[in-house]
Amino acid sequence: MTSTITVEHLWKVFGPKPERVVGTELADLPRAELRARTGCLAAVRDVSFAVEAGEVFVVMGLSGSGKSTLVRCLTRLIEPTSGEISIDGEAVRAMNARRLRDLRRHRVAMVFQHFGLLPHRSVLDNVAYGLEIQGLGRAERHRRAGEMLTLVGLDGHENQYPEQLSGGMQQRVGLARALAIDPAVLLFDEPFSALDPLIRRDMQTEVRRLHAEVGKTLVFITHDLAEALTLGDRIAVLRDGDVVQIGTPEDLVGAPADDYVADFVRDVPRSDVLTLRWIMRDPLDGETCEDQPLPATTVIRDAVPRILRAKLPVQVVDGDRPVGVVDADRLLPALISHHRQVPA
Amino acid sequence: MTATATPPTIQPDGRVVAVAGEGAAPWRRGLTRRRVLWVVLIAATVGAYLGFRTGGAADSDDAAAFRFFTDVRNWVDENRDTSPLFLYGFNYLRLGVRLLVDAVQAGLYGLGFAGLVAAAGAVALVLAGWRTALVAVGGFLAFGFLGLWAESVDTLVLTTSAVLLAVVIGVPIGVLAARVNWVSAILRPVLDVMQIMPTFAYLAPMTLLFLIGEPAAVIATLIYAVPATIRITELGIREVSPTTVEAATALGSTSRQLLTKVRLPMARPTIVLAVNQTIMMALSMVVITALIDAPGLGQNIIRALERVNVGAAFDAGLAIVIMAVVLDRITTGAARRRPAAPARHQRPTAANGVERVGAGRRDRWRAAGGRNRWAVAAGTLVVVVVLAVLPISEDLPHFSFAVPVNELTGWIELHWYDGTEWVKNVVSAGLLDPLEGVLTSTPWWLFVLVVAGFGTMASGVRAAVIAALAAAGIAGLGLWQHAMQTLATVLVTIVLTMAVGIVLGVWSARHDWFAAGLRPVLDAAQTMPSFVYLLPALALFGASRFTAIVAGFVYAFPPVVRLVDRGLRDVPAAVVEAAVSAGSTPRQLLWKVQLPMARGGLLLAANQGIVMVLAMVVLGGLVGAGALGYDVVAGFSQREDFGKGLAAGFAIVLLGILLDRLTQGFHHAKGPR
16 A cells, blocks of 8 residues: 655755755755755655554654744645655646645645634635635535535534634634535644644544544644644654654653654643553563453553553463563553652 | 844754853943944034035026926927837826726716715625625715715825726736746835825926826826835735745645645735735825816815815815725725634634624525625616616715805814914924924035934944935935925924823823824724815914924824834833832833833834825915925916926925835834843
8 A cells, every 4th residue: 555645755844045055965954054054944854654554643843943844845835945845646846836736626725723714705615715716606505615614513604704702613613614615634623733732632532533534544743742643644753854753652652762752741640541452571581470361452550450460460362462561560550650640 | 243144043042042142242242332423423513514504595597407307398388299219108008097097987977876886886895795885885886975975076086097007917926926026126226216205296206297187196096005005915925824835835726826725825815905005005195186187076175275275175075084984994894804614613612602602693694695695786786887877866965064164164264363472382392493493404414414424323334325315315406495494304303202102102102092082093094185274274273384293193193002002002011010020119120121012113103104194295385385385286287386396395305215214114113122
């Protein structure tokens, strides 16, 4: 299976004559020095990754790390400086204007942090906008838009205007608008950052549900680690335009690539993210175990009652193959090892 | 500057602070150096003045510039029907505008009295709701009651024609300027000059090219009003949320779809506002074009002003104000209107309960508008047609305010004479005469140098060079004395305006009840065409230089109050809160926090005010203020003075450019660093 999106050696440099930066010794300069020497800002530096079909790929970084620029480069809302992008095997940077428009109209849709709704149009016509500009007839596009509103739980709000809705509902409209064109790929640019924490959690649940229902490929930009860990199949951590680490939530928490990532994940309760694989040990010679083994993919937290109640160590299996054992001695450090959240 | 060249990024906090800290020290050193420079400059100016001052000889009536302009006029008169420039250019332009005016005139007159009143009501009803419709019908009926029906319709014809042209020309240019940066860059200085040109200065060149009468009036009005159309349209398009445009782009919109489905609809309220401003400016100008023989209410005012008959002018002034209010209400109503939403509306967030009540009421109105809009439009159309066909004439009983107003003016003259004379004499003798004496006895070259020096300090080298060139140009036109007299009047007026404007603005920003009371007054004042302001000034102070000062003051202080109030209120609430919690008294808050932070607004107010004051002071030439304004008026009425009049027009423009450039640096002042 080929990847849905592949990005290779992508650069985006803002400023005067950006092309002179890539591939020269300037490219290796730290951000501040590059800026002082050339007036250029390297927002995305030599980024490569691949997103598989149906995957939720999260790009995480602090503000200014280049993540929003990166996601805009994927459909050339921002023109990349160099590198290759391909979607469904087709080179995006080689597309002419018409082909690019087709890509945006049919295959890749985007959800924005500040919604970007049209205030002069009703909710229904906002959702139908993408279909309208494709030239779809009024009845058909309204029918499809209505279905999308049902999908995101906004039945009965068709004829309201965006300003009459709460932020969370507006973002649902943005989501419905993106889904309406039935794209293979959905790009989310910090879609929930402008929302209240409670609404944000609802929306995250909503995205997980929709992902399960419609099975799109998702690229999700966020600065919120918890959000990244909740949603992401894999996470790319960006700093100053560089990819620091790409991996599963487990990889990030269990084996951070450097101090930066380690610092990031310091407060994450390890037992919520890591699986038994990270705490199991090799069985001792002739050690007897509990009858019932646990799969290696079990999250530590879920295994706590079993392991604590067991008199003997519990065997960990990958499929049918035993790979190790865990006991309370291995479990407890993982439960308390993360950084204290409330000062003593 | 490199910071603005690249998109903003977030630096770690410490670094930003460090940079600011480094920058602060040299800046402070620069400040003391600036102070020294100012002192040196002022000392040098005073010294040079004392050393080189002249007797202030009166302007010649036969300067080279006047002769040149007279020659130009003679050439134009001789070649108007033979030169290809006129044959294929200006004459066709005149013909085209004449056709437009005739068509509009035929339309409005064709409706007849009852038909036009009904049509005004219908337009207001459809665009702005029934309240405004009542205002419109009442207003148009008032034209009949005042016995000024024909004049009002003539004014309306000219205004409508000019606004049609301004919208047809201005909106596309505004859209283009918003989308194409170099168009905007080229347009900006052109529009700047067009906007600082006092209304008066347009007229003479218009008569030269288009003769007198309606076409010249419409074209002058168009030139006066179209910058507002272009500017506000450009602003509206530029203000469209970039996120929304990006979202629409991400869905694959073509650039045409972006324009017609996103940018134009989202900018619609602002574009309607542009039309509103265009109408108000056009109306104000159309009245003044009576000076070049355009028909309408302006004629009545000018005739009355010439005879210092305040009462007779009052009726026409009232009609103009009524027309301004009606047109303003209709267009602002249209701007507020949103696309009709259907009746069903519930806000599920309980937290917004209060808001919901208000929103619900508004929605119901919208809903009613949406469902019935077409029915209402059709119904009113029928009414209009029926009334237009019925032979109802404008023979209403006439009410004139001429007699009571003249009696009131007489009473004021009789009883307040001592008071008004005292104010007049104090300002004239205490402020105006000394300043005028100094300015007129300054040799022109010294004035140019001083402008260059102070201009560089206040607004930078480029603006200073332009201002100095303008000053030299005034000298070259041979109207030095008159220009300096006008300048003295302008300076005195702006000082008074700023003093009163700041006090009222501060009060308005600090006391909501005062602001609420002041707002309708300011609104009304800004709707009124400039011409009207001459009337109360004339009633109180007779024909004199001081009348122009009063009129200029009354004309310019509303925007000054507005800008000061805005500037103070825009001081972030968090900063005010912090100062209050640190224990500031209200006085300390004002002087140490609010006024310094509102500096940008205050300086902008000064810049705006000075240009408005100039326009009005020049207009004061009609009521005895003399100097440049009088020269222009005389140029219209006496053929042999044409050259001087035209030169005076140019001198006014140059004076406007000079004053604007000198204070232009104020625009960019952003409060304290």
